[in-house]
Amino acid sequence: MxxxxxxxxxxxxxxxxxxxxxxxxxxxxxxxxxxxxxxxxxxxxxxxxxxxxxxxxxxxxxxxxxxxxxxxxxxxxxxxxxxxxxxxxxxxxxxxxxxxxxxxxxxxxxELRTPAMSAVAADHLAPAGPCTLMVFGTGPQAWGHIEAMSRIRPISQVLVSARNEQRIEDLVQQTKQFGLQARAAAPAEVAQAQIVVCATSAREPLFDGTLVQPGACVVAMGSHEPGARELDADLMGRSVVIVEDPATALREAGDVIQAIADGTLGRDGFSTVSQLVRGEVARSTQRPNVFKGTGMAxxxxxxxxxxxxxxxxxx
Missing domain, CATH: 3.30.1780.10 (ornithine cyclodeaminase, domain 1)
Known part of the structure; x- marks a missing residue:
């Protein structure tokens, strides 16, 4: 030091x-x-x-x-x-x-640490080889995650979904200038993605969780409030779920808290990113793999x- x-x-x-x-x-x-x-x-x-x-x-x-x-x-x-x-x-x-x-x-x-934390988890949870990346949101974290995910996997295309068409186009153009194929996409196109990033301020689920394919990696990091979630209870209940820290997730992660309240996820139905990094838990090819991040100090x-x-x- x-x-x-x-x-x-x-x-x-x-x-x-x-x-x-x-x-x-x-x-x-x-x-x-x-x-x-x-x-x-x-x-x-x-x-x-x-x-x-x-x-x-x-x-x-x-x-x-x-x-x-x-x-x-x-x-x-x-x-x-x-x-x-x-x-x-x-x-x-x-x-x-x-x-x-x-x-x-x-x-x-x-802007640096949040995509970096997501990329640590996704590097262990996403399929090997070329991936289609779908991003919900158009703000700095959406771009940061595109850049971070491109460092851990070859990205064949980036699909962007959001409410503001002009901001979608701006992010699509920025992504193309970075050297990746990109286009606007409807939420249902999440079914095509091997990596999904949710980087929004949404308070309700962004897409139908049944569309996410087994083996896909979903990162949700847009909220740290109990009353807000980006992922529905069905997806949380049928996925391998990874969090930074259980106590923090149970206090702040609305995706986790509300899935527990809905009865699809148990209070002990998730593992930690530390366990993931140490090889104590592993991704599934039979179920989706979810990383729910809240951001920690x-x-x-x-x-x-x-x-x-x-x-x-x-x-």
Missing amino acids: QTTASTAPIWYSTEQVREAVSPDDARRLIENALAGGFDPASDPDRTSKPAGSGELLLMPATIGDWSGIKVVSVAPENPEHGLPRIQATYLLMDSKTLSTQALLEGAMLT WQDLVVAVGVHEHFASRA
Whole structure:
């Protein structure tokens, strides 16, 4: 661990965060933390408090020599003012003194770590070989997941489904410029996909879960609220279900919580991504494979340390 005696923390901008840690780097950092024995269950609970026109979320974490906290603001009306709905700043500290060593632009951390976490799970859950990727949503996380999934599997085509036709077209064009075949798609075309990513703010299921083929991998990461879900109870009930941490899933993952309430999924009917990485559970070829992610503070910390150590090694 390298720390600095300076009283002024180093600032890492959006551009510097992305320069230091690629999507593939972020995936490896997260997988290495899990493979190295870190238990996501040790992560403190995310807290949320009303503030101004929205809410503030606090996400603390400690892993070994490093501690940190992400402060997230959610202001639903911001897009009307040309501002992001979600903004964030990350404080990185050394665990020994809890002195702030760096400040990082937090939204880019989220854009990196969320697809990276999904890609860790999907790399173990998706079929080998070329895959059709279907993405629900058109925001930064939709694009981030396209990029991340293209690093773990050859993507034969990308199907995009959302409500706004112009935003669909924009994402299709961005994907084509990245070198992948892409087009708009209807929700029912989920039946063609070997990898499905749900990156929306939907509160109700996005598609008929019976259409998902056995052996396919479905990633749902668009919500962390008990009252919101992107996947229906049928799909959750007939799938291998992987979560980051059981207690967090039972507290925040509406897809899990509502499937349990509907009677299709048991309270112990899922495994963890740590077990998946360690080879203690495996994908099924006879059932769909679902990863339900809520996003956890340790993921931000792992990537933030990666950014800081990248620049420290060049100093």
